[in-house]
Amino acid sequence: xxxxxxxxxxxxxxxxxxxxxxxxxxxxxxxxxxxxxxxxxxxxxxxxxxxxxxxxxxxxxxxxxxxxxxxxxxxxxxxxxxxxxxxxxxxxxxxxxxxxxxxxxxxxxxxxxxxxxxxxxxxxxxxxxxxxxxxxxxxxxxxxxxxxxxxxxxxxxxxxxxxxxxx
Numbered sequence: 001x002x003x004x005x006x007x008x009x010x011x012x013x014x015x016x017x018x019x020x021x022x023x024x025x026x027x028x029x030x031x032x033x034x035x036x037x038x039x040x041x042x043x044x045x046x047x048x049x050x051x052x053x054x055x056x057x058x059x060x061x062x063x064x065x066x067x068x069x070x071x072x073x074x075x076x077x078x079x080x081x082x083x084x085x086x087x088x089x090x091x092x093x094x095x096x097x098x099x100x101x102x103x104x105x106x107x108x109x110x111x112x113x114x115x116x117x118x119x120x121x122x123x124x125x126x127x128x129x130x131x132x133x134x135x136x137x138x139x140x141x142x143x144x145x146x147x148x149x150x151x152x153x154x155x156x157x158x159x160x161x162x163x164x165x166x167x
Contacts (some may be wrong), residue, residue, distance in 0.1 A: 004163065006086050011156040014079050016159030020150040029082040035100050036085030055084025055092050063096075069131075076151045083159060087117055099151070099158025107149050 008030035014024045033056050040048030059080035066072040084092035111117045 002039060003036070003086050006032060008123035010079070010082050010086070011152075011159060014075075015152045015156050018075065018150050024036060024073075024079055024152060026078070026093070029075075029078040033085040039086070040088075051088040052085045055087065055089045056076040056081040057084075058089055059084055059092060062102075069079070072151060078157065079152060079155055081085065083133060083155070091166075095155070095162040097158070098161040099154045099156075102151060102157045102161075103151055103154035106154060110149065117162065133158070 010028050013028045017028065018024050024135075033052075036056070037049060037052040040052040042048070061075055063072055063077045063080060067074060067077060080092055084094060085167070102159055108117070111120055
């Protein structure tokens with residue numbers, strides 16, 4: 001139960017901070033990582049410690065590519081790492097999958113409302129194709145045509161979906 005309280009607090013503060021300032025403050029994510037490692041070590045010993053460390057490092061390794069392509073922010077990766085530190089690697093992987101689905105559906109809805117689906121997706125898929133052909137991420141450096149979506153609410157929704165599905 002304490003893990004879910006920590007998760008709720010970090011998600012709440014992170015989402016509010018992201019919406020207000022477009023930044024997820026380190027004080028929230030680092031505190032959650034430290035609390036997650038401490039709680040898991042206390043209750044599960046060395047196994048809990050290893051799970052927390054894996055849960056906080058794997059999101060950085062996997063999502064680092066998306067960060068380099070400027071598709072996700074550093075704060076979002078830190079938020080995933082704090083979720084992983086609190087609830088473990090299996091939880092954060094499933095929550096990330098759900099949050100990417102939520103964020104994708106939300107983004108598509110926004111593009112439909114603004115009537116910019118084709119004008120946004122056609123250049124994006126062209127950039128993806130060029131990325132694979134050239135094997136370079138430099139094609140993503142032009143952010144002028146991008147629609148920015150805050151990902152922290154989607155991360156919170158993904159965590160809620162994962163909690164509901166595991167109950």
